[in-house]
Amino acid sequence: EAAVTQSPRNKVAVTGGKVTLSCNQTNNHNNMYWYRQDTGHGLRLIHYSYGAGSTEKGDIPDGYKASRPSQENFSLILELATPSQTSVYFCASGDAAGQDTQYFGPGTRLLVL
Amino acid sequence: QQQVRQSPQSLTVWEGETAILNCSYENSAFDYFPWYQQFPGEGPALLISILSVSDKKEDGRFTIFFNKREKKLSLHIADSQPGDSATYFCAANSGGSNAKLTFGKGTKLSVKS
Numbered sequence: 284e285a286a287v288t289q290s291p292r293n294k295v296a297v298t299g300g301k302v303t304l305s306c307n308q309t310n311n312h313n314n315m316y317w318y319r320q321d322t323g324h325g326l327r328l329i330h331y332s333y334g335a336g337s338t339e340k341g342d343i344p345d346g347y348k349a350s351r352p353s354q355e356n357f358s359l360i361l362e363l364a365t366p367s368q369t370s371v372y373f374c375a376s377g378d379a380a381g382q383d384t385q386y387f388g389p390g391t392r393l394l395v396l
Numbered sequence: 397q398q399q400v401r402q403s404p405q406s407l408t409v410w411e412g413e414t415a416i417l418n419c420s421y422e423n424s425a426f427d428y429f430p431w432y433q434q435f436p437g438e439g440p441a442l443l444i445s446i447l448s449v450s451d452k453k454e455d456g457r458f459t460i461f462f463n464k465r466e467k468k469l470s471l472h473i474a475d476s477q478p479g480d481s482a483t484y485f486c487a488a489n490s491g492g493s494n495a496k497l498t499f500g501k502g503t504k505l506s507v508k509s
Contacts, residue, residue, distance in 0.1 A: 385497060
């Protein structure tokens, strides 16, 4: 049974529109992460969270907001989507103790037209 | 500034050969190095990891060799199988609670039969 799920799995949005990507984890992990994956760039960290109510900026936070309303849920919000945000987005949860093995969801493929 | 570098970008080997994937890093504080495996259409999944106090870690056909002095490590996949065809990411962090992972850009491995 998948421990990290993402919705939607695919999304087409219009430029300037608002997009919300959702992530749910049943690992009871404190840490959660949002990455985007683009050819030639690997995985780049957008936002992360250490627990409910907390959000932190990652390496490429511009144009994105994050929300962690509960231990289980972590959302990524694009207030004004742009074509440059077309990508595959991955959510992950991690055990804050020790080496923080991260467990990834299946990804959301976002196309901004 | 790319703190974790991987080479080659892509690699093709024949079934039964040993595939060697390379990784190097810049931050001397890094002490934990996981390798993630990603199949098309899926999220990355932890394959094998090593701590900087060790110079070798084996798990079945997968072996990490680690050289702390040169800040280099490599993943060896023995007796490569077509099912090993995937993208492999080297990552690193400096340990401790809430330490973020830094990912390389990945090596795409193709195993031909």
